Amino acid sequence: MDRKLVLLIMAGGMLLLLVGFVSRQNSKTDFDEAREMIVMRQIAHSILQQTGDSSSPVSPVKRISENKFQLTFPVSFSFSPDSLVKSIDRIISKHDLPSNYIVQVSEAQNNKVVFGYAILGTEQQNIVPCRGRRQPALPYTIFISFRDKPFSPGTWLILGGVCLLIAAAVITLRSKRNRQTTTETETANNAINPSLQIGNYLFYPSVQRLVFAGEEIILTSKESKLLSIFAAEPNEIIDRNRLQKEVWEDEGVIVGRSLDVFVSKLRKRLEQDSAVKINSIHGKGYKLEIG
Known part of the structure; x- marks a missing residue:
């Protein structure tokens, strides 16, 4: 958008300068x-x-x-x-x-x-x-x-053209500065909150966020803990008992169906990328498969 706007403003400025100079020559x-x-x-x-x-x-x-x-x-x-x-x-x-x-x-x-x-x-x-x-x-x-005429029509056109070219330069510099600031912010955020790549998702464990195509998905603490374990060992079978112990060990009491419920929730979170699946391995546990 900024690029198109700059090109239009520059074209207008050059046109005003041209008409202004011609007008002054013929004044x-x-x-x-x-x-x-x-x-x-x-x-x-x-x-x-x-x-x-x-x-x-x-x-x-x-x-x-x-x-x-x-x-x-x-x-x-x-x-x-x-x-x-x-x-x-x-x-x-x-x-x-x-x-x-x-x-x-x-x-x-x-x-x-x-x-x-x-x-x-x-x-x-x-x-x-x-x-x-x-x-x-x-x-x-x-x-x-x-007395010289201070502002003939040609002079006004030239001043208008100069102002438009200055505006185009300001917009260009501002856009460049914004892009630089955005890049620096993203770099800083990545340094503070390192991400894990899961297919086409970016997973930020420290802030419990999933990002897909620019869309942010907020995770619960247990969803984030569970996904962290899967992401650390993709395409590997994770024992069911281990998952229960690491995610629910601070609560003292583990409800048997809790793990299955949260795995189901994670599957919905990851369903936008068909190459990412959490599969049940009968009698053993779960596997995060990334195609």
């Missing part, structure tokens, strides 16, 4: 990436227009990482932080780009950040310092970074 197409670059060029064009420059070419936009862009400008310009914030936000909102992003404006020559702000979804969370402080005309570089 942003070449079309999406080209569209983002065009929107960034639109932002650069708008900034130049705000400065009154409608003739300078827009420099190529550089994608630094999946969600970070660098905008450079061929000329120096001065800008108002308020106008810059409104212009960039208007274009980003219009083209449905992520609503959480950070903008940093650096001097192109020394990479010193002169202005920066964060748009975090709501007016209360937005961080826009230095409003009203117009920046001097310099060659600037603008960096726009969008």
Whole structure:
């Protein structure tokens, strides 16, 4: 059962991993990436227009990482932080780009950040310092970074697949540990309570138990004593007087039919294995025959 369950869980985990990786690979197409670059060029064009420059070419936009862009400008310009914030936000909102992003404006020559702000979804969370402080005309570089999506559908599928594979490993280890514990317990039990093989039966004299095909049969003390004598000398005739003496010697009085009654009980205990029989030997006693 555990093996089938582990195989099913592993198959499910591998399927989720495969679908998750494919989903992540396809989460942003070449079309999406080209569209983002065009929107960034639109932002650069708008900034130049705000400065009154409608003739300078827009420099190529550089994608630094999946969600970070660098905008450079061929000329120096001065800008108002308020106008810059409104212009960039208007274009980003219009083209449905992520609503959480950070903008940093650096001097192109020394990479010193002169202005920066964060748009975090709501007016209360937005961080826009230095409003009203117009920046001097310099060659600037603008960096726009969008927040990564922490858990895309593909990421959730991958996490689910990993969890299933971990679960399969845990079940496998637990099953292996249980089997080891069972084996150690059985070994310990056998050491404490040694068994005797009687055909397909296991006989544990110290705890008065017979076991057949995993089924436990509880014996009385006299049944156990009697069977111990038979098991010690299989296929040998055991004298009737000896059996009576060894089994009933502590009671003082021996009832003649007691031995026959208990032999009959043992025969019923052993009847599940047709190769095991207790036969009466006329005028002598009994014999435990094991075929």
